[in-house]
Amino acid sequence: MRWVFWILGALLIVVAVAGVTFALKPRLYLLTFGGVGVAVLAAYCAVWFRGTRTGSVCISFVAIGLFLSLLDPYVLLTEARERTSFEGSWSYKYYYVDDRDLGYAPQGGIVAESRKYFGDHLDYDVTYSIDANGHRLTAASSDPGAENVLFMGDSFTFGMGLNDDQTLPQLFSKFTDGRYKVINFGVPNYGLHQVVRSLETGRADSLLAKGKVYIVYTAIADHARRAAAAHAWGAQGPVYELGDDGMAIYRGNLHSAFARTIVKTLYRSLFFSHFVLPRVSENAVQNPVPLYIGLVKRARQLAEEKYHAAFIMIFWDDNEPLEPRVKAALDEANIAYIPITAIIPDVLAKSSIYRITPMDGHPTEAANRLIAAYLAKRFGGGTIAQ
Numbered sequence: 001m002r003w004v005f006w007i008l009g010a011l012l013i014v015v016a017v018a019g020v021t022f023a024l025k026p027r028l029y030l031l032t033f034g035g036v037g038v039a040v041l042a043a044y045c046a047v048w049f050r051g052t053r054t055g056s057v058c059i060s061f062v063a064i065g066l067f068l069s070l071l072d073p074y075v076l077l078t079e080a081r082e083r084t085s086f087e088g089s090w091s092y093k094y095y096y097v098d099d100r101d102l103g104y105a106p107q108g109g110i111v112a113e114s115r116k117y118f119g120d121h122l123d124y125d126v127t128y129s130i131d132a133n134g135h136r137l138t139a140a141s142s143d144p145g146a147e148n149v150l151f152m153g154d155s156f157t158f159g160m161g162l163n164d165d166q167t168l169p170q171l172f173s174k175f176t177d178g179r180y181k182v183i184n185f186g187v188p189n190y191g192l193h194q195v196v197r198s199l200e201t202g203r204a205d206s207l208l209a210k211g212k213v214y215i216v217y218t219a220i221a222d223h224a225r226r227a228a229a230a231h232a233w234g235a236q237g238p239v240y241e242l243g244d245d246g247m248a249i250y251r252g253n254l255h256s257a258f259a260r261t262i263v264k265t266l267y268r269s270l271f272f273s274h275f276v277l278p279r280v281s282e283n284a285v286q287n288p289v290p291l292y293i294g295l296v297k298r299a300r301q302l303a304e305e306k307y308h309a310a311f312i313m314i315f316w317d318d319n320e321p322l323e324p325r326v327k328a329a330l331d332e333a334n335i336a337y338i339p340i341t342a343i344i345p346d347v348l349a350k351s352s353i354y355r356i357t358p359m360d361g362h363p364t365e366a367a368n369r370l371i372a373a374y375l376a377k378r379f380g381g382g383t384i385a386q
Contacts (some may be wrong), residue, residue, distance in 0.1 A: 013040055017034075028270045089112040101198075149172065157169070159184075162365060219316065221316075316340045
């Protein structure tokens with residue numbers, strides 16, 4: 001019966017390692033915890049099977065486990081001066097929840113701090129406030145008959161690296177004297193496919209005032225790659241295919257909730273997040289642009305037919321590698337958009353003013369002020385529709 005006690009001991013080690021990992025929730029060193037667990041369990045089994053071939057194999061696994069445990073610290077040490085790191089409750093508490101349609105979404109009713117470093121340099125130190133509906137907090141009109149302006153997009157719209165009063169939706173609300181019911185639907189890492197799915201599923205319907213609806217979509221060229229799941233974090237999101245009429249058609253979700261959980265978990269290892277996951281789906285789709293154009297058409301269709309809304313597309317034509325192809329495709333399809341260079345002519349020449357840092361391309365408050373002022377003038381001048 002001695003083998004029963006050996007098995008119970010092995011199970012106890014597994015439970016202990018899993019319990020410590022769950023309790024500490026390592027953000028960067030998941031592989032280290034796993035490697036140490038493998039080494040400890042293998043050492044225990046080497047003692048159990050000492051003097052046998054199995055015991056020799058277990059000793060090999062001790063070495064493997066120790067090797068794996070060093071990979072995350074190795075990445076940190078070798079790239080400490082060239083890597084991005086985050087601090088603050090926004091990073092460590094994982095304020096996102098699974099979403100059946102969109103893949104993930106921010107939790108509602110939270111206030112969290114976020115600090116971003118590039119090496120030893122502090123890029124920003126800000127606070128994000130999320131309202132009860134899971135949207136970036138935006139002070140706007142509470143008039144039940146007000147007209148609605150929905151700002152949709154990714155971290156540019158959300159205001160990554162900015163405080164609540166510096167975001168594009170908030171500045172627009174300020175410049176229009178709070179006349180509109182303004183909602184910030186921007187979520188970091190979202191793409192146009194999530195914007196379209198939000199419109200299809202009526203995410204805004206219960207939040208709208210009784211007035212007209214306007215939709216402002218902030219576009220970047222990388223949204224084409226995101227819609228084609230060309231990023232590892234694209235495992236969390238809806239899937240669209242291009243229909244015969246050139247319109248994007250919803251086909252379900254890319255992966256199951258279980259698969260999304262696995263991807264999120266692996267991102268908590270520096271080694272996996274830096275070397276493995278980015279290569280899983282890169283170059284997955286050679287030409288994602290046609291699908292993106294189909295999504296733009298679908299978004300416009302939903303805006304016009306479902307919400308009787310003007311769809312205003314602001315496109316950051318800022319020399320991103322995929323940008324010329326996306327811009328050419330938009331022009332060929334006769335899709336109206338407002339290039340950011342038309343709003344901020346010196347956006348490329350003066351990136352230090354309009355980008356948070358050279359390594360962080362998110363818009364600054366200065367950029368958002370110019371965009372918000374431009375939109376406020378268009379709205380006030382009656383030239384909203386496109």
